[in-house]
Amino acid sequence: MTEVESADRALRCSGCGILLQSENPGKPGFAPEQALSKEPVICQRCFRIKNYNESSSVTVEQDEFLRLLAQIGQKEALVIHIVDLFDFQGSLISGLQRFVGSNPVLLAVNKTDLLPKVTNWNKVRNWVQKEAKDMGLKVEDVILCSAKQNSGFDRLLDAIAERRGDRDVYVVGATNVGKSTLINRLIRDYSDLEQELTVSRYPGTTLDMVHIPLDDGRAIIDTPGIVYPSRYSELVAPVDLAVLMPEKTLKPAVYQLNEGQTLFFGGFGRFDFIQGERQSFTCFISGRLPIHRTKLERADELFVNHAGEMLSPPNRENFESLPEWTRHEFRIPKGSRSDLFISGLGWIKINNDLGAVIAAHVPKGVKVLVRPSLI
Structure with missing residues (x-):
């Protein structure tokens, strides 16, 4: 890593990944001067979400999300696309294939804990595969999981280990699908860093790419959540969400x-x-x-x-x-x-x-x- 890259990483919020600044409290990435010397350092927005469960109107424009996603196709990457089983058609990024190119995609289907315990999971998995294919997404494997119950992650970790090779791991998804919770689990399993992403129920928590270095010199990269106005979760007040x-x-x-x-x-x-x-x-x-x-x-x-x-x-x-x-x-x-x-x-x-x-x-x-x- 170059000195410039190292300095850039040091000035980013460890919670949401945004570049930190201490000049304008109304802009993304604001942190008071005294907070910049702490370790890990987080922006004021993440601090309020973590400690007071407050939402924030700070967001990143849709074009910026797409620009960040477009970088993945130029990398050697394993892509983990996490979707919400409760809102499957609303949270799946149907145009993801054109962003990731030929890079392999694992589809992690979160919130399986919401379905009845008597559910036939083989049928659900087949349903997911067919729906994803019909929406234009080619996937290497489908992993059913629950971030809340911490189930299915061993299988996901096995799938990552089997397919990662010498690639970085990019995690993508719409807002509010449990992406940061998944990343935190990956951090615990793959990295010694004492870093935890901001996790909240509010859309758009992660504001920029967050790089978590791995022992082999590669990285896990958390991308911002894609904001889809076609989802109720993007329209309602926090109390109604x-x-x-x-x-x-x-x-x-x-x-x-x-x-x-x-x-x-x-x-x-x-x-x-x-x-x-x-x-x-x-x-x-x-x-x-x-x-x-x-x-x-x-x-x-x-x-x-x-x-x-x-x-x-x-x-x-x-x-x-x-x-x-x-x-x-x-x-x-x-x-x-x-x-x-x-x-x-x-x-x-x-x-x-x-x-x-x-x-x-x-x-x-x-x-x-x-x-x-x-x-």
């Missing part, structure tokens, strides 16, 4: 619906069963989010009069800060087992093969799609 993001195993809520019935998920989303025979629908959403059933003919009036109040969270103020709702309609053919997926909110499984016409109402820009059933 804690409600939307499940922390415990999901308890599926099954509803027998007649056509012409509607489900509201607090004030965050709405599901309409427009046409079809009476059938059951299973909601996989955070247990903290109340579900309200009503008649489709009353749904519009109920929404206008009670969004942010009876239909909450969010409260009225936070609800009004979200984009206007958009309606998405789908026809589910007979014989198909499908999920209606809403990025960051969860999914509704259409249990029967009777066919149905359904619709979802969510803020404009939130990703909504129909996919093959996950479980």
